[in-house]
Amino acid sequence: MRKVGAKPVGRMGIFLVISGHSKISEHRFMGEIQIRKGTEQDMAAAHALVRELALFEKAPEEVETTAEVYAQDGFGDQSWFQLFVAEHETEGVVGIALFYLGYSTWKGKMLYLDDLVVSEQWRRKGIGSRLLDQLIRHAAEIGARQVRWQVLDWNESAMELYRKVGAKFETEWYDCKLNHEQIQAWASDKTHS
DSSP: OOOEEEOOOSBTEEEEEESSOOOOOOOOOTTSEEEEEOOGGGHHHHHHHHHHHHHHTTOGGGOOOOHHHHHHHHHSSSOOOEEEEEEETTTEEEEEEEEEEEEETTTEEEEEEEEEEEOGGGTTSSHHHHHHHHHHHHHHHTTOSEEEEEOOTTOHHHHHHHHHTTOOOBOSOOOOOOOHHHHHHHHHOGGGO
């Protein structure tokens, strides 16, 4: 087994330095769950899982996207993201790992895991581990030097999973972001030129 080393990078952010692939979980489902690359046909299920996650994180009003936006952004002229899905043979998609490619000026190619979501009734069955394992394997296959993601400081079950892969939690960096309105206001204000 190859090793995955971990090194912290961001406030409650995490990244792994990839030096091979990992084997996170030996949990098997006797063929019930398949981990596969997501398709445009999975976008309604992916969006439903993200809405479920937003409720879990107590922020349902923050989701501005739709399944149609996912289809356009993930499978249109320019693909902004990729995903792996966990599909149950009769229940359909029960989990996703949505990610995109990035670049670190210090390390090189990386993957950024935006959301790892497993439907509530399917949690604690090893599905999140299998999705994360597939993501890390994919990172190794494409030559990524890091995988980065974030976790809420109160999400103990997620942090437990991330510790299993050797991830460390960074507290000395702050995440910064501008929302859509701030971007538009800045871009339309000529005094910033």
